Amino acid sequence: MKTVLLVINCLQGGGAERSVLTLGQGFYELGYDVHILRFKSLAEYDFNPNINYHVINFKPYKLIPASQLRYPLFARMVDKYVLDRIGQPDIVISNLFAADRIMAYSKLPNLIYVIRNTISNKFNLTDNHKTEQVVKKLRQIYESKPCVCVSKGVESDLQATLGSCITSTTIYNAFDKVSIEQLANEPFSYIHNALKTNQYLLHVGSFKPEKAHDVLLKAYANSSMAYPLVLLGKGKMLNQTKLLAKDLGLEDKIVFLEFNKNPYPFMKHARGFVLSSRSEGFVRVIPEALALNTPVVSTDCQSGPNEILPANNLVSVDDVAALASKMTKLMVDPQSFKVDFDERFLPKKIAQQYVDYLDS
Structure with a gap:
C-alpha cells in the first residue's frame, strides 16, 4: 500500500485545516495509507477514522534563537520520526507557511508545497519596504520543490511575485x-x-x-x-x-x-x-x-x-x-x-490530480 503524509502546523478551525482533512479522505479513497503530521496538538475538527494522526511539538525548538538552526534541526527530527514511525512516504504534502519553512529542510522525497493564499497579500509585499528580503526568503523555500496552488489566481500571484524559478500548477481544494x-x-x-x-x-x-x-x-x-x-x-x-x-x-x-x-x-x-x-x-x-x-x-x-x-x-x-x-x-x-456543484471537486478526483502531477 502506498503512503501519503500531509503536514500542517495544527488542525484548529480554518479552511486550510478542513481542506487537509478532506484531501486525506481523497487519498484514502484512492487506496493510500494516509497520515497527518502536525506541530501543535491544537485541533477543533473531528478526526476522520480513515486517517492516522501524529504530533511532534515544535514549541521547544522556539528556544533556539537562530532560525538558521531552529528549522533544520526540527526538520531532521521530523524526518527521523516519519521514517521510524511511518516509513518512507510516497508523497509528502506540506500545507501553509508555518509547515513549509520547516519542510524546506526535510530530506523526504516527493515533497509538494500547497500554496493556499496569494503570496503578495499574505506577506504584504505590495506595501512592505522589506519586500526584496521577503521575496528572497520565499524563493529559497519554494523554488526547491513543486508547488500546488489552490486556484488559478493564487498561481498567477505566486508566479508574478516569486518569478519563473517556481514550478507550479493549480489543483483546487477537495470537497466531500x-x-x-x-x-x-x-x-x-x-x-x-x-x-x-x-x-x-x-x-x-x-x-x-x-x-x-x-x-x-x-x-x-x-x-x-x-x-x-x-x-x-x-x-x-x-x-x-x-x-x-x-x-x-x-x-x-x-x-x-x-x-x-x-x-x-x-x-x-x-x-x-x-x-x-x-x-x-x-x-x-x-x-x-x-x-x-x-x-x-x-x-x-x-x-x-x-x-x-x-x-x-x-x-x-x-x-x-x-x-x-x-x-x-x-x-x-x-x-x-x-x-x-462541480463534481471535479470530489476528494478522490482531487487526490488523483496530485498523483498525476508527481508522475508527470
Missing part, C-alpha cells in the same frame, strides 16, 4: 459532497430560537480584515433587510464588528454565532449565502454552499470566486451599493443565484 450533505442533516434548532424565523442570509468566515465584514454590514444596512443576517465565525475583529452592527442600528437584524466545526446545517437552511471578502486563496465556503444547493452571492475578489461562480453572482470588491443590491435580489429571488 456526501459528507457535507450528511453533516447538514444534523439538528440545529437553537438558531431558529435566536432568529425567531427560519429564513435568513448567512456569512461564514473569520473576523479579520480580508473578510470585509464592514462592507457586509454596510451593504446589508442598505439592502431591504427582509431577512436576518447570520454571521458564523470567530476572530480578532469580532467585537469591532459587533460595535459596527450597533452603530448601524442592526442589533435586531444580525445574529452573531461563534465558530462551529459543523457549519453545514446553517448553510443548508439559509435562504442565501453571502461572501464579502477582499481577498481569498480559494474560498471553501462557496463550493460547500453549492453542495447543499444554497444560492450564493460573492465579491469578485482576487482569486477563487470567479473560478466557481458566473458573473451574475459576483460584485466588485468593496462596492457597498452593488453588494446591497445583490443581497436584496438574493432575498427576493434566491433561485436566480443557484449554481450546480
Whole structure:
C-alpha cells in the first residue's frame, strides 16, 4: 500500500485545516495509507477514522534563537520520526507557511508545497519596504520543490511575485459532497430560537480584515433587510464588528454565532449565502454552499470566486451599493443565484490530480 503524509502546523478551525482533512479522505479513497503530521496538538475538527494522526511539538525548538538552526534541526527530527514511525512516504504534502519553512529542510522525497493564499497579500509585499528580503526568503523555500496552488489566481500571484524559478500548477481544494450533505442533516434548532424565523442570509468566515465584514454590514444596512443576517465565525475583529452592527442600528437584524466545526446545517437552511471578502486563496465556503444547493452571492475578489461562480453572482470588491443590491435580489429571488456543484471537486478526483502531477 502506498503512503501519503500531509503536514500542517495544527488542525484548529480554518479552511486550510478542513481542506487537509478532506484531501486525506481523497487519498484514502484512492487506496493510500494516509497520515497527518502536525506541530501543535491544537485541533477543533473531528478526526476522520480513515486517517492516522501524529504530533511532534515544535514549541521547544522556539528556544533556539537562530532560525538558521531552529528549522533544520526540527526538520531532521521530523524526518527521523516519519521514517521510524511511518516509513518512507510516497508523497509528502506540506500545507501553509508555518509547515513549509520547516519542510524546506526535510530530506523526504516527493515533497509538494500547497500554496493556499496569494503570496503578495499574505506577506504584504505590495506595501512592505522589506519586500526584496521577503521575496528572497520565499524563493529559497519554494523554488526547491513543486508547488500546488489552490486556484488559478493564487498561481498567477505566486508566479508574478516569486518569478519563473517556481514550478507550479493549480489543483483546487477537495470537497466531500456526501459528507457535507450528511453533516447538514444534523439538528440545529437553537438558531431558529435566536432568529425567531427560519429564513435568513448567512456569512461564514473569520473576523479579520480580508473578510470585509464592514462592507457586509454596510451593504446589508442598505439592502431591504427582509431577512436576518447570520454571521458564523470567530476572530480578532469580532467585537469591532459587533460595535459596527450597533452603530448601524442592526442589533435586531444580525445574529452573531461563534465558530462551529459543523457549519453545514446553517448553510443548508439559509435562504442565501453571502461572501464579502477582499481577498481569498480559494474560498471553501462557496463550493460547500453549492453542495447543499444554497444560492450564493460573492465579491469578485482576487482569486477563487470567479473560478466557481458566473458573473451574475459576483460584485466588485468593496462596492457597498452593488453588494446591497445583490443581497436584496438574493432575498427576493434566491433561485436566480443557484449554481450546480462541480463534481471535479470530489476528494478522490482531487487526490488523483496530485498523483498525476508527481508522475508527470
